[in-house]
Amino acid sequence: MKVALVDYDSGNLHSAQKALQLMGRETGAAIEVTSDPDIVRKADRIVLPGDGAFPACRKALDAVEGMPEALAEAVLTRGVPFLGICVGMQMLATTGHEYRETPGLGWIAGQVVAIDAPGLKVPHMGWNDLVIDHPHPVLEGVATGDHAYFVHGWQFRTTDPAHRLAHVDYGGQVSAVVGRDNIIGTQFHPEKSQAIGLRLIANFLRWKP
Template sequence: MRVALVDYDSGNLHSAEKAFQLMGREIGAEVQVTSDPDIAARADRIVLPGDGAFPACRTALGEVDGMAEALREAVLDRGVPFMGICVGMQMLATTGHEYRPTAGLDWIGGEVQAIAAPGLKVPHMGWNDLVIDNPHPVLDGISTGDHAYFVHSWQFCVADPAHLLAHVDYGGPVTAVVGRDNIIGTQFHPEKSQDIGLRLIANFLRWKP
C-alpha cells in the first residue's frame, strides 16, 4: 500500500509522517511525503494535512502544479480513500470565511465559520472529549468521551448532518470529524492525539469504502 502525504508548504509534516509510518508498518504501507501530483495520483491512500489560515492553504495547494486536479481525479473519480487533517479537513468545504470568502474543494458541502464560544478562549486549543454523532469504520474503537488534541479558531459547519461524524463541546458544538463516501476529515490532529489518534490512523489505512 502506498500512502501519499501531500506537501504544499502547509507546515511541518514530520510528526504526521512518523505517525502514519508507525501504524502502517504492520500492513506494509509505504508512506511518502510528496508535492508530486503523479505520486499522489498513484497512491492507495491520500492524506492532506494543513496548518495556518484557510485562504493561504487553499492558495498554496492551488499553486502546486497539477495537484488539485490529481486529487480530484483520484478521490472523486476513482474513489481513493482520503483524509484531511485540520485545515486540510476544512478545505473539503464549499467556502471558507477566514479573512475573506475563499472557495474550498467543495467535496463535502458546508461553510468554515469562526468558532463562537462566549467566555472561552479562542483558539480552541488542547484536549477535548469527542462526541460520536454518526458511526463510521474510521472511528471503530473510538467512543464518546475519548480525548483528541485541537488547535483551531474556525470550524467546518456541514450542510448535511449525515456528514457530521463527531463533535466536541466548546461553548456549543464544534465539528471534530466529517465524512462521506471515501472521504474523511478530522479537525483535531490524530498524530498528536496519542492512542486515539493512532487508532484512527490505523482504521483509515485499513478502511475499504
C-alpha cells in the same frame, strides 16, 4: 499499499509522517511525502494536512501545479480513501470565511466559520472530549468521551448533518470529524492525539470504502 502525504508547505509533515509510518508498519503501508501530482494521482491512500489560515492553505495547494486536479482525479474519480487533517479537513468545505471568502474543494457541502464561544479562549487549543454522532469504520474503537488534541479558531459546519461524524462541545457543538463516501477529515490532529489518534490512523490505512 502506497500512501501519499501531500506536501504543499502548509502542514506539520514531520509529526504526521511519523504517526503514519508507525501505523504503516502494522498495516503494510508505505508512506511517501510528496508534492508530485503524479504520485498523488496513483496513490492507494491520500492524506492532506494543513496548518494556518484557510486562504493561505488553499493558495499554497493551488500553487502546486496539477495538484488540485490530481487530488480530484484520485479521490472523486478513482474513489481513493482520503484523510484531511485540520485545515486539510476544512478545505473539503464549499467555502471558507477566514479573513475573506475563499472557495474550498467542495467535496463536502458546508461552510468554515469562526468559532463562537463566549467566555472561552479562541483558538480552541488543547484536549477535548469527542462525541460520536455517526458510526464509521475509521472511528472503530474510538468512543464518546475519548480525548483528541485541537488547535483551531475556525469550524466546519456541514450542510448535511449526516456528514458530521463527531463533534466536541466548545461554546456549542463544533465539528471534530466529517466524512462521506471515501472521504473523511478530522479537525483535531490525530498525530498528536496519542493512542486514539494512532487508532484512527490505523483504521484509515485499513479502510475499504
